[in-house]
Amino acid sequence: MSSVNRATVTTSLSVSFTVGLYGTAFGAAGVAAGFSILQTCLLSLLTFSGASQFAVVGVLGAGGSAISGIATASLLGIRNGLYGLRMAPILKVRGVKRVVAAQITIDESTGVAIGQEDLGSGAMKHGFWLTGFGVYFFWNLFTLAGALGAQAMGDPSAWGLDAAVPAAFLGLVWPRLHGNFERALAVSAVLLSLALTPFVAAGIPIIATALLAVAFGWKVRR
Amino acid sequence: MTTIWVAVIGTSLIAFGLKYLGHSVPEKYLKNERVLRINTLIPIVLLSALVGVQTVADKSKLVIDQRLAGVIVACIALALKAPYFVVVISAALTSAAIYNFG
Numbered sequence: 001m002s003s004v005n006r007a008t009v010t011t012s013l014s015v016s017f018t019v020g021l022y023g024t025a026f027g028a029a030g031v032a033a034g035f036s037i038l039q040t041c042l043l044s045l046l047t048f049s050g051a052s053q054f055a056v057v058g059v060l061g062a063g064g065s066a067i068s069g070i071a072t073a074s075l076l077g078i079r080n081g082l083y084g085l086r087m088a089p090i091l092k093v094r095g096v097k098r099v100v101a102a103q104i105t106i107d108e109s110t111g112v113a114i115g116q117e118d119l120g121s122g123a124m125k126h127g128f129w130l131t132g133f134g135v136y137f138f139w140n141l142f143t144l145a146g147a148l149g150a151q152a153m154g155d156p157s158a159w160g161l162d163a164a165v166p167a168a169f170l171g172l173v174w175p176r177l178h179g180n181f182e183r184a185l186a187v188s189a190v191l192l193s194l195a196l197t198p199f200v201a202a203g204i205p206i207i208a209t210a211l212l213a214v215a216f217g218w219k220v221r222r
Numbered sequence: 223m224t225t226i227w228v229a230v231i232g233t234s235l236i237a238f239g240l241k242y243l244g245h246s247v248p249e250k251y252l253k254n255e256r257v258l259r260i261n262t263l264i265p266i267v268l269l270s271a272l273v274g275v276q277t278v279a280d281k282s283k284l285v286i287d288q289r290l291a292g293v294i295v296a297c298i299a300l301a302l303k304a305p306y307f308v309v310v311i312s313a314a315l316t317s318a319a320i321y322n323f324g
Contacts, residue, residue, distance in 0.1 A: 010305075010306070010307075011306050014306050014307045014310065015306075018310050034226065035226055035230075036226075039226055039227070039230050042230055042234070043230055043233065043234065046230075046234035046237075046238070047230075047233050047234045047237045047238075048237070049237050052233060052237055053233075056229050056230075056233045060225065060226060060229055065225065066225045066226075066228040066229040066232065069229040069233065070228075070229055070232040070233050070236065073233040073236070073237065074233070074236040074237070074240065077236060077237045077240045077241075078240055079268050080237070080240055080241045080244065081240040081241060081243050081244035082244060082264050082265075082268065083241075083244060083264075083265060083268075084240075084241050084242070084243070084244020084245040084246075085244045085245075085247055085252065085261060085264070086244075086261050086262070086264060086265055087244075087245070088244065088245045088246075088247065088249070088252075089249055089252055091245075093245075098242070098245055098246070099242065101245060102238065102241040102242040102244070102245045103238060103241065105241045105244065105245065107268075107269065107272060110265050110269075111265065111269055114265050114266075157288070157317070157318075157321050158318060158321060158322055159314065159318055160292060160313070160314030160315060160316070160317040160318030160319075160321070161314065162276075162288070162289050162292075162317060162321075163277075163288065163289045163291070163292025163293055163296075163313045163314060163316065163317030164292070164310050164311075164313055164314035164317070165276055166272070166273045166276035166277045166289065166292075166293050166296075166313075167292060167293055167295075167296035167309055167310050167312075167313030167314070168309075168310050169269050169272055169273045169276070170273045170293060170296055170297070170300065170309075171296065171300060171306050171309045171310065172269060173265075173266060173269040173270055173273065174300045176265075176266050177266075182266060185263060185266060185267060185270075186266060186267070186270035187270075188267075189266070189267040189268075189270040189271045189274070190270050190271060190273065190274035191274075192271070193271035193272075193274050193275050194274050194275070194278060194279065194284060197275060197279045197282060197283075197284060198282050198283065198284065199282075202281070202282070205271065205275060205279075206268055206271045206272055206275060207268075209267040209268060209270070209271040210264055210267060210268065212263075212267050213260050213263035213264045213266070213267045214260050216263055217256065217259035217260035217261075217262070217263045218256065218260070220255075220259075
């Protein structure tokens with residue numbers, strides 16, 4: 001492997017810590033929804049996809065069935081499959097390594113990887129692995145902390161975490177929005193997802209924007 | 223087995239299956255130029271939509287609150303080419319200030 005770019009390491013660690021911290025909110029939410037500490041921690045270890053995890057504890061906490069919880073969470077997990085599609089040709093891994101890569105294929109690892117595109121495919125790989133493992137470590141650590149001390153931290157909004165997380169994703173996608181084409185695409189994606197939000201189940205507004213990628217990518221750009 | 227255990231195990235199995243499926247599509251299907259172009263755009267749209275939803279959606283409602291202020295400050299920081307952690311922290315501080323004292 002080529003040497004690791006310092007900027008890639010800094011970004012990976014900042015993302016891992018910021019997002020990992022949000023695991024506290026998940027740990028607390030899990031316990032508040034009636035999940036045991038073990039069940040809450042297992043979701044972070046095994047499901048390892050924040051949106052899906054919040055969805056399943058949210059649905060069950062509100063009295064929903066296991067099936068509706070699983071369905072909602074899975075809908076939110078579809079985008080990880082799409083990320084896998086994007087990352088596989090860059091990572092080129094098989095066997096156990098592919099199993100590990102798949103488990104850590106989430107918004108953050110993919111986001112950091114595509115954010116390193118200008119530094120080459122080596123930096124994209126480093127960004128993916130560093131962020132994937134980094135988020136895995138902090139997310140699980142803070143899930144346990146949150147589950148144990150749900151009351152101590154209180155409301156994540158009071159700490160600004162509710163804005164830190166979208167800002168973190170915005171910072172990841174920003175370097176890719178260098179032309180009018182990409183900006184138009186990103187704005188369309190935001191508008192479409194928000195327009196759909198009141199009318200369809202959580203998860204669908206985000207996945208639906210994949211259709212915009214198809215529409216925008218269909219023809220060769222000049 | 224309780225409902226919660228079924229949900230924990232079911233969610234985890236499907237989550238991994240979806241991730242692994244994406245990694246296992248043979249590369250020859252991704253070599254096509256059109257597929258390649260679309261595949262490059264997919265993370266851009268999904269992450270942009272995620273930012274939008276996390277900023278103004280609250281379950282199925284659209285709400286303008288401290289989060290939007292935080293994300294606008296993040297936009298300004300990004301436009302000024304601020305380092306990544308400054309972007310994230312400025313958003314958190316803005317949002318927390320409005321939430322706690324607004």
